[in-house]
Amino acid sequence: MAQEVLSALAKGTEPWPNSWKLAQELGLKHDEVVGALKSLEAREYVALEQLRESRFELSAEAARYATEGTPDYRLFSALLARGGRAERAELEQELGAAFKSGLQSGAKRFFTVDKSCLQVLPGLELGEDSDAVLLAQLGRSAFFTGDFTELAAREEVKRLQRRKLFEVKTLNYYQPRRGARFAPTLAVQRADLTAEDLATEAWRDAAQFKSMNLAALGRETAAGGLHPLMKVRSAFRQILLEMGFEEMRTDRFVENSFWNFDALFQPQQHPARDAQDTFFLRTPAATEFVDEELKAYVAAVGEVHERGCANELGESTGWGYAWSGAEARKNVLRTHTTAISSRYLWQMAQELKRTGVFRPRKLFSIDRVYRNEALDATHLAEFHQVEGLIVGRKLGLPHLKSFIRQFYAKIGITQVRFKPAYNPYTEPSMEIFCFHPTLQRNVEIGNSGVFRPEMLAPMGWPADVSVIAWGLSLERPAMIQLGCANIRELSGHRVPVKNVREAPVVTL
Ligand code: PHE
Secondary structure, eight states: OHHHHHHHHHHSOSSOOOHHHHHHHHTOOHHHHHHHHHHHHHTTSEEEEEEEEEEEEEOHHHHHHHHHOOHHHHHHHHHHHTTTEEEHHHHHHHHTTHHHHHHHHHBTTTEEEOSSEEEEOTTOOOOOOHHHHHHHHHHTOOTTSSOHHHHHTSHHHHHHHHTTOEEEEEEEEEEEEEOTTOOSSOOOOBSOOOHHHHHTTGGGOGGGBOOOOTTOOOOOOOOOOOOHHHHHHHHHHHHHHHTTOEEOOOOOOEEEHHHHTGGGTOOTTOGGGSTTTSOBOSTTOBOOOOOHHHHHHHHHHHHHHHHOOEETTEEOOOOOSOOOHHHHHBEEEOSOTHHHHHHHHHHHHHHHHHHOOOOOEEEEEEEEEEOOOOOBTTBOSEEEEEEEEEEEESOOHHHHHHHHHHHHHHTTOOOEEEEEEEETTEEEEEEEEEEETTTTEEEEEEEEEEEOHHHHGGGTOOTTEEEEEEEEESHHHHHHHHTOSOGGGTSSTTSOHHHHHTSOSSOO
């Protein structure tokens, strides 16, 4: 293409045609000719001067006015035909849709309007529809007809432009002139210098070689990025591992109601077990319990729900309702990772029964949970919980508060507040709040408590073993750390890929 354009120029005499004319002469697209000229310019075969040319482009509406007449003029002439004054309703009936726009643009110019009548301005006669004539003229405008500047300066044209009846289209084009290295044929330039070129001294003829662009940016390297939320997750995980916690396996997003609710002494009528709050599975809708030990435990849990239990700590009356095994078998998307904690606690109680050796433990997990919630700036239907528990002796609120304070201090949140709360499975229970600097208010970042004997006793834990536990938000502290006010910037399908790509793998 560059050679074709170069030959066409070399054949003619200067001044050479501009890029637009050249495109017409060669039967090429203007863009292609401009591309070829620019590459010739880069090699100094030609020098280019950039020029601009404009033309008018009528809107569809204006094109119609140019042939059918403008609505204001049509209204004006209809008025004159009625002796200069007429009822709105009458005119509207005659002109239809044109009446309204004619009224807008013709008022004060051709006629005055009062409540029900239009009245032609004194002294006006029916001349030609000058706007329609002008629009027709603008409609004929093309690049290089030479009338743009004169027309654009006219008051009437400016008035039509304010009414958005046309747009101005601008073309950038180029005037080529002979360049410093002009020649009628394009020399083939080589990109590489060989040993032979050095030996034969061919390198001394610089024109043979492509020049190097030393300012070119290198190709962007695709390095691994980490989703900002996952980065915060790995930081949290690291902190908990350093604090001596073991990680629980959480690869179990579908859970049955038994582990998610019943094992946690959550009564079957509890509103959290409603379809409004929990996603129930259609297939498979229910879990069958087959393991004998497990079946015995399920029965024991049912018993505690119905009638309670007793140990050295005291006596519980239970919830006093007829517990249903079928309800417990229903599958759900886990609503909290406390379901995982209840599984681990039961396993650990089994181990204690088998071995007779009590092992205090500190466990954690960070994974997704699901709730059927209305979404807003701080709520999602799918989010992460930082779950944890400590199994030991004589553990209570002081240990719980101290752990929570320590943990948050490690991620830079030092102003933590506790609020008494209620969970069916913990007593006492506390919600955890901290101040969100971007949202400028306290936000709940977690919930916690001391597991109730009604939960631990049927698992087989002796009364002197106590368990403190918590479920903390991952997203909210992450929002605080990353300074984002809307959770959707951090999680879900609207997270900008750029944020991920630009998040270096190593930080904090
Ligand atoms: N499961 C609770 C929640 O989802 C958190 C929690 C865990 C509370 C353990 C107390 C004990 O909010």
